[in-house]
Structure formats: structure tokens, C-alpha cells
Amino acid sequence: MSALFSPMTVKRFTFRNRVVLPPMVCVVRPELAHYAGVEGVVSEVSIEHYARRAQAGTGLIMVEATAVDEGGRCWEGAMGAYADRHLPGLARLAERIHEAGAVAGIQLVHHGPQGSPDLAPDGLVGPSDAAPTGSRPAVRGLTVEEIHAIEGRFEEAAERVVQAGFDLVEVHAAHGFLLDSFLLQARNRRQDEYGGDLDGRMRIVLETCRRIRRRIGGGPLLTCRTCLFNKREEGFGAEDLETLVGGLEEAGNDLLDVSTDGVFKGWFGSPRSLGQWVKGMTGLPVIAAGGLGDARDAERAVSEGHADFAAVGTAMLDDADWTRRAREELGA
Ligand SMILES: Cc1cc2nc3c(=O)[nH]c(=O)nc-3n(C[C@H](O)[C@H](O)[C@H](O)COP(=O)(O)O)c2cc1C
Numbered sequence: 001m002s003a004l005f006s007p008m009t010v011k012r013f014t015f016r017n018r019v020v021l022p023p024m025v026c027v028v029r030p031e032l033a034h035y036a037g038v039e040g041v042v043s044e045v046s047i048e049h050y051a052r053r054a055q056a057g058t059g060l061i062m063v064e065a066t067a068v069d070e071g072g073r074c075w076e077g078a079m080g081a082y083a084d085r086h087l088p089g090l091a092r093l094a095e096r097i098h099e100a101g102a103v104a105g106i107q108l109v110h111h112g113p114q115g116s117p118d119l120a121p122d123g124l125v126g127p128s129d130a131a132p133t134g135s136r137p138a139v140r141g142l143t144v145e146e147i148h149a150i151e152g153r154f155e156e157a158a159e160r161v162v163q164a165g166f167d168l169v170e171v172h173a174a175h176g177f178l179l180d181s182f183l184l185q186a187r188n189r190r191q192d193e194y195g196g197d198l199d200g201r202m203r204i205v206l207e208t209c210r211r212i213r214r215r216i217g218g219g220p221l222l223t224c225r226t227c228l229f230n231k232r233e234e235g236f237g238a239e240d241l242e243t244l245v246g247g248l249e250e251a252g253n254d255l256l257d258v259s260t261d262g263v264f265k266g267w268f269g270s271p272r273s274l275g276q277w278v279k280g281m282t283g284l285p286v287i288a289a290g291g292l293g294d295a296r297d298a299e300r301a302v303s304e305g306h307a308d309f310a311a312v313g314t315a316m317l318d319d320a321d322w323t324r325r326a327r328e329e330l331g332a
Contacts, residue, residue, distance in 0.1 A: 040080025042089030054100035112178025213252030
């Protein structure tokens with residue numbers, strides 16, 4: 001009996017198995033650059049890309065980082081949910097994922113300090129002012145009013161994707177993009193309520209989740225993606241993680257999504273994986289990604305309790321039929 005291929009129900013949504021396509025922006029790969037739409041509109045190529053992975057039997061398809069703000073994009077043509085003109089393409093995408101039997105999720109992002117300077121006419125923004133370094137331009141620290149406005153952009157985009165038919169909204173608070181940059185001590189030197197201790201630094205993340213939850217109501221699922229591998233040298237410890245996890249739970253998330261640099265790696269000086277730490281801190285189901293391209297590893301991640309859902313990134317980008325092959329390999 002395969003743990004990876006057992007179904008799981010979260011609220012009113014039943015996932016046919018625990019295999020997840022994690023969010024992956026296609027346009028960053030030159031060979032996939034043609035996936036990009038025009039002005040953030042979903043392209044037909046993109047729809048086929050996701051539909052194929054759903055047709056292979058994947059339980060949850062999490063659509064790539066989708067911009068909540070025109071100025072918060074990373075790439076020209078990156079998918080957007082910041083205007084009503086994006087709705088028809090998003091609706092078609094959600095429909096195709098559903099037709100293939102998968103739960104449809106989508107990640108929302110503001111790229112902040114890691115955005116594209118060419119796409120941010122007013123300059124890149126982040127928690128604090130930062131001088132240009134190497135090839136990266138200067139960053140301007142946001143005012144409190146601007147922070148609230150960006151939280152509002154997340155809220156509006158969430159409403160739009162739910163209207164388009166998505167079952168699950170994911171807040172991107174990982175990988176150094178805007179929300180994660182607030183969590184990072186090295187980037188966030190604010191003295192106000194959005195900086196300082198962890199409560200201050202995570203305020204924008206939790207407020208964003210809370211505002212989305214209020215806006216979309218209790219029906220659709222909400223999750224937040226975080227990562228810690230970029231916070232190791234800042235001494236982010238188990239207690240900090242517990243505070244963050246507790247905050248995310250209180251803010252209305254139904255699942256947590258943990259981006260790792262290795263699902264089986266030990267954390268905080270112990271052999272326990274990050275997923276095991278998080279699962280010990282909350283009853284919420286956990287999605288974990290990082291090095292699960294081998295079906296037996298994905299199976300082990302779930303059966304050994306590192307995660308409830310195994311996200312398979314690069315391997316599924318390379319092989320649209322990954323899930324079908326994994327099922328055969330595991331005899332499930
Ligand atoms: C081409 C590419 C694009 C990615 N885009 C995103 C993204 O849009 N949002 C995100 O949170 N992570 C993104 N990631 C990270 C993946 O979701 C995943 O966490 C990572 O690849 C580790 O899983 P893997 O070892 O199975 O590839 C991206 C990774 C790759 C390789």
C-alpha cells in the first residue's frame with residue numbers, strides 16, 4: 001500500500017494522492033520561455049503544460065508564481081492575476097486542471113527586491129532601503145501605506161483566482177521575494193511594526209494571509225510557502241520556526257508548504273527533517289519539496305512522516321508523465 005498514492009481530504013477537497021507539482025515559473029528556463037503570455041495573460045502553451053501534468057494523475061497542481069502587482073513581476077510575460085483581463089485565461093487553466101482530476105492551486109507573488117527593474121518603473125521595493133550591489137539595482141524601503149496597499153493587491157488577486165475556479169491559493173513567502181525579504185534580518189532593518197523582532201518581521205506575511213482568508217471566505221484552501229535555507233546564517237532557530245508556524249496557522253492557513261534544499265536533511269542540529277519539525281508544531285498538513293525526483297524518495301517522504309504531500313519540481317518539469325511512472329514503479 002503506497003502512502004504517496006493514498007488520497008487525503010482537506011476540508012471539502014479530496015486529493016487523489018499526495019503528489020504535488022510545486023509552483024515553477026516556466027519562463028526562467030530558456031527552452032520554456034515561449035510559455036510566457038502577453039501582459040501576464042495565461043498562454044495556451046502554459047495551459048497544456050499544466051494539463052499534461054494533471055493528466056498523469058498528479059494530486060495537486062500548483063500553478064507557478066503569479067504576480068499580484070504589475071510592478072512586482074520578475075519577468076516580462078510572467079503570469080499575472082493583477083487585472084480582470086487575466087480572468088478568462090486563469091479560468092481556462094483551472095478548468096483544464098480540474099478536467100484531469102487534480103486539485104487546482106496557484107501561487108501569488110510580489111517579487112519585491114528580486115523583481116525586474118525594467119518592469120518596475122518606480123524602482124524595486126523591499127523592507128528597507130538597500131544600495132545597489134553587483135548587478136542588482138538599489139531597493140527602496142516601503143512606507144506603511146504601501147505595505148497595506150500591497151497586502152490589498154494580494155487580497156484582490158486571491159479573489160480573482162478563486163473567481164477563476166482555483167481551489168487553493170498559495171502566498172509566496174519564500175526564496176527572498178518581497179514577503180520573505182521582510183522575514184530576513186539582513187534585509188529588514190525597519191524600526192516600525194513591520195521590522196525588529198520576528199513578530200514584527202512576519203507581520204506582513206500574516207496580515208496578507210489573514211486578509212486573503214477574510215476576502216475569499218472559508219470555502220477555498222489557503223496555504224503559505226516558506227523556506228529556511230536562506231535564514232540559516234541569521235540563526236533562525238526551532239523556536240522562531242514554531243512562532244512562524246503558529247502565526248501561519250492562526251492566520252487561517254489550511255496547509256503549509258515548505259520549500260527545502262533537501263527534504264531528508266536534518267535541521268537545528270538534529271537529524272529531524274524540516275518537515276518533521278513543522279509537523280511536530282502543527283496539525284496542518286504539510287507539503288514539502290526538495291530532491292524528491294526519485295519515486296521511492298517521494299514515497300519515503302510521506303510514509304516516514306517528513307510531509308503529507310511530496311512536491312516533485314525539476315523532475316516533473318522534465319517529465320510530464322512523472323506521476324504515472326511513479327505509480328507504476330511503486331506498484332500502486
Ligand atoms: C525552473 C524553476 C522554477 C521555479 N519557480 C518557482 C516558483 O514560481 N515559486 C516557488 O515557490 N518556487 C519555485 N521553484 C522552486 C520549486 O518549486 C521547488 O521547490 C524546487 O525546484 C525544489 O524541488 P525539486 O528538487 O523537486 O526541483 C522553481 C524551481 C525551478 C527549477
